[in-house]
Amino acid sequence: MDLLQQLQWRYAVKLFDGNRRTSDEDIETLVAATHLAPSAAGLQPYKLVLVQNRELLAKLADHSMMNKDKINSADGLFVLAIYRQLSLDTFTRHVNQMIALGLIPPVPEAELTIRHQRFMARLPTEQDFQTWAHKQAYLALGTLLTGCAMLGIDACPMEGFETASYDEQLGLAEHSLTSSVILAYGTRSAADPGQSKTKYRRPLEQFLVRFA
Ligand SMILES: Cc1cc2nc3c(=O)[nH]c(=O)nc-3n(C[C@H](O)[C@H](O)[C@H](O)COP(=O)(O)O)c2cc1C
Structure with missing residues (x-):
């Protein structure tokens, strides 16, 4: 392709x-592709929520x-939901996973708190952290969009x-999450006028800055 x-x-x-229904196999592929999206420090500060229930x-x-x-x-909806804050617990779980997989050397228990504090010092307020987390979620959105295409x-x-x-309908707050961006999927309707519109992007010479 x-x-x-x-x-x-x-x-x-x-x-x-x-x-029109999207096949279960395709949905699983989209989930797996989004799961593989890269994120800063590999922290994946978000969850992927898949809504297929019609009532919801x-x-x-x-x-x-x-x-x-x-x-x-739509046939269904993906919601990318970011962590509201990066708790010491979540950070520790992440670092311990990396250690278990041999991706980073072992870290003494006390050092974890220091590393967490050092990480959070760059994102001191909840707002700072969420701005950073949104960026990571949007990267996953890009992966999801390209996967759909x-x-x-x-x-x-x-x-x-x-x-x-x-957040309320999906019970996100109780898991310290908040919705970031969403994506509806399915099959375009023959009645959607959007499909006959010209795709507009700024001309390439106004977009690309090249140092050859
Ligand atoms: C982060 C993001 C948020 C968007 N929000 C909406 C939205 O709320 N409603 C909508 O109809 N389109 C939304 N769009 C679609 C954009 O308007 C669309 O992608 C853009 O105009 C380019 O057109 P194309 O995707 O059809 O090529 C959004 C796109 C992105 C990437």
Whole structure:
């Protein structure tokens, strides 16, 4: 499959064909691809939430501003939810996994607290941490979007939703998570005018700065 051809083929779908289902195999591939997305320090400060339950999709659609019809017609919805804060526990679990896999040398227990403090010193407020975590989540979104294009699955990435309502509906707050960005997937509707629109990107010479 040709990468550029698929990236030309994809567009942000505005209306899905509600009668078409995405195969379970493709969904599992998308999950696995997103799971492989890189993140700073390999910390993956987010979770991937997959919503396929129609009742829950309808509730979320009601809190999705101009995106209501997209979500109601989609086959499903991915929500990237970031950690609100990086606890010492989560940090320690991550470092211990890296040690167990031989990726980094063993670290004395007391050193973990110091390393956590050192890491957090660069992101002192909850806001700083979340800004950093959002960047990591968006990288995963990019992987998910490209994965959809490569598998011929239609999608619409979205920022237009009410974070607090999503967090409540999905029970995210109790897991110290908050929704970052979402992606609806499915099959484009024949009635979606978006598919006949010209794809616009700034001309390459205004985009690429090359030092050859
Ligand atoms: C992070 C992000 C958030 C977006 N939010 C929305 C949204 O809330 N609603 C919507 O209809 N499109 C949304 N879009 C789609 C963009 O408008 C679209 O990707 C852009 O105009 C380029 O067009 P194309 O994806 O069709 O090539 C979003 C895209 C990205 C990457």
